[in-house]
Amino acid sequence: MRKGLIVQKYGGSSVANVERIQIVAKRVVAYRKKGYDLVVVVSALGDTTDELIELADKINAHPPEREMDMLLSTGEQISVALLAMAIDKLKFKAISFTGSQVGIITDTRHTRARIVKIGADKIRQALKAGKIVIVAGFQGMTPDQDITTLGRGGSDLTAVALAKELSADECEIYTDVEGIYTTDPRIEPKAKKLEEITYDEMLEMASLGAQVMQARSIEVAKKFDVPIHVRSSFSEKPGTMIIKEAKKMEDVVISGVTLNKNEIKITVCDVPDHPGAAAGIFKELSGGGVNVDMIVQNVSHTRKTDISFTVPRADVSKAKRITRRASSKIGAGEVIVDEDVARISVVGVGMKSHPGVAAKMFDTLAKEKINIEMISTSDISISCIIKKKPAESAVRSLHEKFGLGK
Amino acid sequence: MRKGLIVQKYGGSSVANVERIQIVAKRVVAYRKKGYDLVVVVSALGDTTDELIELADKINAHPPEREMDMLLSTGEQISVALLAMAIDKLKFKAISFTGSQVGIITDTRHTRARIVKIGADKIRQALKAGKIVIVAGFQGMTPDQDITTLGRGGSDLTAVALAKELSADECEIYTDVEGIYTTDPRIEPKAKKLEEITYDEMLEMASLGAQVMQARSIEVAKKFDVPIHVRSSFSEKPGTMIIKEAKKMEDVVISGVTLNKNEIKITVCDVPDHPGAAAGIFKELSGGGVNVDMIVQNVSHTRKTDISFTVPRADVSKAKRITRRASSKIGAGEVIVDEDVARISVVGVGMKSHPGVAAKMFDTLAKEKINIEMISTSDISISCIIKKKPAESAVRSLHEKFGLGK
Numbered sequence: 084m085r086k087g088l089i090v091q092k093y094g095g096s097s098v099a100n101v102e103r104i105q106i107v108a109k110r111v112v113a114y115r116k117k118g119y120d121l122v123v124v125v126s127a128l129g130d131t132t133d134e135l136i137e138l139a140d141k142i143n144a145h146p147p148e149r150e151m152d153m154l155l156s157t158g159e160q161i162s163v164a165l166l167a168m169a170i171d172k173l174k175f176k177a178i179s180f181t182g183s184q185v186g187i188i189t190d191t192r193h194t195r196a197r198i199v200k201i202g203a204d205k206i207r208q209a210l211k212a213g214k215i216v217i218v219a220g221f222q223g224m225t226p227d228q229d230i231t232t233l234g235r236g237g238s239d240l241t242a243v244a245l246a247k248e249l250s251a252d253e254c255e256i257y258t259d260v261e262g263i264y265t266t267d268p269r270i271e272p273k274a275k276k277l278e279e280i281t282y283d284e285m286l287e288m289a290s291l292g293a294q295v296m297q298a299r300s301i302e303v304a305k306k307f308d309v310p311i312h313v314r315s316s317f318s319e320k321p322g323t324m325i326i327k328e329a330k331k332m333e334d335v336v337i338s339g340v341t342l343n344k345n346e347i348k349i350t351v352c353d354v355p356d357h358p359g360a361a362a363g364i365f366k367e368l369s370g371g372g373v374n375v376d377m378i379v380q381n382v383s384h385t386r387k388t389d390i391s392f393t394v395p396r397a398d399v400s401k402a403k404r405i406t407r408r409a410s411s412k413i414g415a416g417e418v419i420v421d422e423d424v425a426r427i428s429v430v431g432v433g434m435k436s437h438p439g440v441a442a443k444m445f446d447t448l449a450k451e452k453i454n455i456e457m458i459s460t461s462d463i464s465i466s467c468i469i470k471k472k473p474a475e476s477a478v479r480s481l482h483e484k485f486g487l488g489k
Numbered sequence: 490m491r492k493g494l495i496v497q498k499y500g501g502s503s504v505a506n507v508e509r510i511q512i513v514a515k516r517v518v519a520y521r522k523k524g525y526d527l528v529v530v531v532s533a534l535g536d537t538t539d540e541l542i543e544l545a546d547k548i549n550a551h552p553p554e555r556e557m558d559m560l561l562s563t564g565e566q567i568s569v570a571l572l573a574m575a576i577d578k579l580k581f582k583a584i585s586f587t588g589s590q591v592g593i594i595t596d597t598r599h600t601r602a603r604i605v606k607i608g609a610d611k612i613r614q615a616l617k618a619g620k621i622v623i624v625a626g627f628q629g630m631t632p633d634q635d636i637t638t639l640g641r642g643g644s645d646l647t648a649v650a651l652a653k654e655l656s657a658d659e660c661e662i663y664t665d666v667e668g669i670y671t672t673d674p675r676i677e678p679k680a681k682k683l684e685e686i687t688y689d690e691m692l693e694m695a696s697l698g699a700q701v702m703q704a705r706s707i708e709v710a711k712k713f714d715v716p717i718h719v720r721s722s723f724s725e726k727p728g729t730m731i732i733k734e735a736k737k738m739e740d741v742v743i744s745g746v747t748l749n750k751n752e753i754k755i756t757v758c759d760v761p762d763h764p765g766a767a768a769g770i771f772k773e774l775s776g777g778g779v780n781v782d783m784i785v786q787n788v789s790h791t792r793k794t795d796i797s798f799t800v801p802r803a804d805v806s807k808a809k810r811i812t813r814r815a816s817s818k819i820g821a822g823e824v825i826v827d828e829d830v831a832r833i834s835v836v837g838v839g840m841k842s843h844p845g846v847a848a849k850m851f852d853t854l855a856k857e858k859i860n861i862e863m864i865s866t867s868d869i870s871i872s873c874i875i876k877k878k879p880a881e882s883a884v885r886s887l888h889e890k891f892g893l894g895k
Contacts, residue, residue, distance in 0.1 A: 101547045135567070141507045143574040150577070153585050154570035157563035161541070164560035168549040171556070179559050183589070184634055205634075228590055228611075 087252035088210070089114060092124040092220065092242035096259045097316040098162050099129035107257075107316060108169035111215060115175055120210050122249060124220040124242040125166055127158025148193035152222075152232045156182070159219035159238070167217050177215040180205060182222035182230070187241065189223035189231045196223060196231035198240065201248040218245065236297025243300045247307040254304070254311050258295055261315040262322030263288065265487035266340040271479045273488035277338060279324040284338050287430040287464045301325065336440060337431035337485040342478050346376060346393040348424045348457065348468055349406055353387040353416030354380075360413050361390055367409040373398045377426070377459045377466065387416075391457055393426065393468065424456065425474035428466040429481060441465050447484045453477055493658035494616070495520060498530040498626065498648035502665045503722040504568050505535030513663075513722060514575035517621060521581055526616050528655060530626040530648040531572055533564025554599035558628070558638045562588070565625035565644070573623050583621040586611060588628035588636070593647065595629035595637045602629060602637035604646065607654040624651065642703025649706045653713040660710070660717050664701055667721040668728030669694065671893035672746040677885045679894035683744060685730040690744050693836040693870045707731065742846060743837035743891040748884050752782060752799040754830045754863065754874055755812055759793040759822030760786075766819050767796055773815040779804045783832070783865045783872065793822075797863055799832065799874065830862065831880035834872040835887060847871050853890045859883055 091111065098104050111123055135154050139146050146154075163179035170177035186202030209216045220238025223231050233240050239256060246254035261276055263285065268274040280288070282305035289298040295313055304311050304325065314322025354360050361380065368375055378392040394402040399422065407418050434440040444465055448455060457468035469477060482488060497517065504510050517529055541560050545552050552560075569585035576583035592608030615622045626644025629637050639646050645662055652660035667682055669691065674680040686694070688711035695704040701719055710717050710731065720728025760766050767786065774781055784798040800808040805828065813824050833854075840846040850871055854861060863874035875883060888894060 101544070104548060138507070139571065139574055142510060142571055143578040146574040147577050150570045150573040150585055153573070153587075154567060157566045160563045160566075161560060164556045164563075165545065165548055167556040167559070168545055168552040171553050172549040179556055181559075181636075230587075 086118040088120040088122065088249055089253050089255060090122045090124065090242050090246040090249065090251045091255045091257060092238055093126065093257045093316055094238065094259070095126040095129050095132070097257050098125055098166065101165075103316075104128075104162075104165050104169050108166060108173055110316065111166075111170060112173050112175050115215055122206060122210070122216045122218060122245055122251070123166065124218050124238055124245065125159060125162040126220050126238040127155075128162055128165075131158040131161070149229055152193045152196075152230050155232050156219070156222040156230045159221055163217045163219045170215055170217075175215060176213060177217055178209050179217040179219070181219045182241070183224040183228065185218055185245075187223035187244070188226060189233070191225045191227075191229070191231070193229075193231055195234035196225075198223060198233070198244050201244055203245065203248045206245070206249065234299075236300055239296050239300035240303060243304045243307075243309050243311065246309045247303070251309070254309050256296060256311055256313045257316035258313065259315065259317070260295060261318055261320060262313050263295060263325075263339070265338065266478055266482050267342065270342065270475050271340075271482045271488075273479075273482065275488060277323045278321075279326055280338055281328060281432050282325060283463055284430050284432055285325045287428070287461065288339055288341055296325075336433035336437045337429050337487065338433075339430050340478050340481045340485070340487065341428045341430060342474055343426040343428075344471060344474065345396050346424065346426055347396050347399050347402075348391055348393050348421040349402060350389055350391040350419040350421070351406060351410050351415050351417075352389050352419065354390050354410075355414050356386050356388050360415070363413040364390065364406060364409045364415075365392075367405050367412075368394070368402060371401060371405045373402045373405065377457060377468065379457045379459060393424070393457075396422070421456075423471050424468050425471045426466055426468055427474055427477050427481070428464050429485060430464045432463050434465070435462060443484060444481065447480050448477060451477055451480055492524040494526040494528065494655055495659050495661060496528045496530065496648050496652040496655065496657045497661045497663060498644055499532065499663045499722055500644065500665070501532040501535050501538070503663050504531055504572065507571075509722075510534075510568075510571050510575050514572060514579055516722065517572075517576060518579050518581050521621055528612060528616070528622045528624060528651055528657070529572065530624050530644055530651065531565060531568040532626050532644040533561075534568055534571075537564040537567070555635055558599045558602075558636050561638050562625070562628040562636045565627050569623045569625045576621055576623075581621060582619060583623055584615050585623040585625070587625045588647070589630040589634065591624055593629035593650070594632060595639070597631045597633075597635070597637070599635075599637055601640035602631075604629060604639070604650050607650055609651065609654050612651070612655065640705075642706055645702050645706035646709060649710045649713075649715050649717070652715045653709070657715070660715050662702060662717055662719045663722035664719065665721065665723070666701060667724055667726060668719050669701060669731075669745070671744065672884055672888050673748065676748065676881050677746075677888045677894075679885075679888065681894060683729045684727075685732055686744055687734060687838050688731060689869055690836050690838055691731050693834070693867065694745055694747055702731075742839035742843045743835050743893065744839075745836050746884050746887045746891070746893065747834045747836060748880055749832040749834075750877060750880065751802050752830065752832055753802050753805050753808075754797055754799050754827040755808060756795055756797040756825040756827070757812060757816050757821050757823075758795050758825065760796050760816075761820050762792050762794050766821070769819040770796065770812060770815045770821075771798075773811050773818075774800070774808060777807060777811045779808045779811065783863060783874070785863045785865060799830070799863075802828070827862075829877050830874050831877045832872055832874055833880055833883050833887070834870050835891060836870045838869045840871070841868060849890060850887065853886050854883060857883055857886055 167177040167179040189196035220241040264274040311325040376393045380390045573583040573585040595602035626647040670680040717731040782799045786796045
């Protein structure tokens with residue numbers, strides 16, 4: 084008797100070599116034996132994708148994106164074939180499909196395509212025939228049958244989208260960590276694995292520096308209410324459930340503390356305080372492909388004001404150049420770039436109904452003699468820009484003050 | 490103005506690394522500059538296919554053939570993407586396709602599929618748009634969209650089939666030798682490159698040991714009268730044309746001498762001379778997957794006769810076992826296996842109208858004191874089984890006696 088349908092996704096590190104593929108095969112078969120139907124989404128083996136990119140780069144530093152997708156999609160195709168062989172070796176029936184074959188139709192934006200629809204008939208037929216279905220992650224095809232890839236975190240997206248399309252009972256994302264933690268265990272050894280977290284919290288965590296899942300696939304999971312279970316492929320322990328509303332929500336104010344050192348701060352001084360001035364800066368930055376994250380502008384008491392914002396560290400020189408040009412264009416003053424910054428955030432849906440979280444955060448930082456340079460808040464998070472050096476000890480202090488280690 | 494359409498096929502050694510892919514790109518572009526439309530068929534990079542087979546073997550010694558095709562087809566997909574990138578780098582427009590994408594429809598015999606039809610609309614559209622079309626060799630798909638591969642020499646077959654489908658003016662097969670030779674230049678340095686050879690001669694040459702093209706693709710070329718030009722990707726010199734009727738045929742009696750050391754001889758003694766006795770042996774061998782090549786049975790003067798035949802060296806133990814079993818079943822006598830044999834052949838459509846070729850061949854071998862153990866003839870070839878040791882010097886003698894070095 085069928086117990087239900089589970090979609091499992093295994094990342095590149097889970098299928099990095101022959102032995103790991105065999106471990107994944109055994110795990111898949113164990114679920115099959117319990118009576119579950121299984122759709123397994125697989126990424127490319129270990130560093131395959133990077134190796135292919137390197138090979139392409141030797142031939143053409145700016146390869147046509149269509150051909151890049153043609154090239155990169157082979158990585159997952161190799162994985163699915165090998166996993167199907169490993170499952171066959173264990174005497175279970177499996178069948179592998181490329182993204183094109185299962186009908187994952189995307190738009191035509193090569194290397195960063197978006198899924199338009201999924202025609203999962205082939206999967207349904209194979210499941211009906213009692214087979215374990217293995218699908219290449221990260222890829223699809225345009226209506227014209229050109230192969231596309233989905234960009235960073237694409238395999239997660241494949242898994243979530245298939246779970247939605249097939250109304251799966253659960254979508255398991257296997258990775259090399261055991262779940263989502265209250266903070267980075269490398270910074271705070273007392274960090275605890277969360278049993279559950281809401282989509283919104285996870286979205287804040289993802290965009291704030293937790294690297295387990297890309298924001299894009301969580302957004303899709305939230306939109307279609309697909310329950311996600313993030314867990315380790317090297318362990319039998321349950322991981323973290325990402326769900327709509329956490330059951331234990333009442334007691335929990337803060338779910339986690341995150342740290343992001345990959346942004347820098349830019350301040351434009353003496354921006355004329357009239358409509359369109361700020362827009363002038365951010366339009367130029369966006370046109371230049373620079374992703375602006377936090378933006379802070381204070382109430383102005385004179386006719387001029389200062390605007391501060393953060394951009395990815397990788398874009399620092401481009402952002403500097405564009406901002407200086409824009410600043411002089413709108414008649415603003417000096418542009419100050421500060422690379423010695425870190426962003427520290429507390430995240431939790433509980434803060435909506437618990438006042439005093441911000442005060443507690445600022446107080447904790449103050450006691451550590453840490454200066455707060457920028458503050459930004461959302462419904463479920465509070466972020467502060469501070470100096471880099473005390474950032475890690477600040478994480479530990481906040482982790483303790485909000486009782487996350489318990 | 491368009492000069493015509495050329496289909497080019499580059500084997501694995503021609504695209505073994507980045508530098509060679511760039512050389513192929515330059516060659517393709519040179520033809521484009523001359524005004525030709527181009528469809529380029531590419532094999533997998535160097536040893537990629539062998540590496541993938543090895544990887545599969547570590548996981549499952551008997552992998553499902555469907556999954557093997559899924560795996561192996563990635564090799565050519567990588568090649569076509571990289572070649573398209575290399576051509577783009579030279580500022581020419583190129584587009585790559587998998588076998589599935591161009592609509593190479595095959596039967597469902599995975600790992601050795603046969604092409605059923607080709608829907609080349611995508612290629613025609615791309616050519617019309619001025620693009621160089623690059624197609625993954627060796628692969629196709631079933632009507633159910635399962636990926637298939639065409640078996641040994643499959644990329645040649647892809648090229649020939651596309652040349653036929655698109656009514657190409659020429660089909661160029663690029664390899665690491667400069668064409669078809671009168672004999673193996675490693676054995677006889679005086680061997681000469683042939684300007685032209687007929688399909689039939691080439692078929693005899695291919696099945697008799699010349700390793701340039703597989704018999705299968707030549708059969709298809711002959712059937713549809715596709716002119717083939719076998720040449721080197723490392724040279725600008727013309728190679729050998731494979732055509733219906735050689736122009737210089739009148740003067741040429743023999744086109745080449747071939748040597749095959751990959752067969753062994755089996756003799757079944759005292760086979761009862763009644764209908765069905767020989768069939769009993771060969772039915773068993775064929776059922777066991779052993780490919781029998783030459784068969785010789787003499788007129789019988791008693792009620793018993795001897796039957797000799799050759800089988801591939803790789804199948805020796807299986808063939809021995811099956812033949813012994815079959816022999817005792819039909820009441821025949823001893824089974825003698827001789828592994829110390831080589832097959833030497835002279836090939837030429839000219840021999841049809843020139844008597845005395847056989848006599849000249851036997852006489853030449855006799856003068857070298859070489860004993861002939863079996864003789865087999867076709868319309869355009871004469872083959873002898875001799876001992877292995879004198880085989881190479883026999884090739885040189887025949888090459889000289891038939892005036893091939895001139």
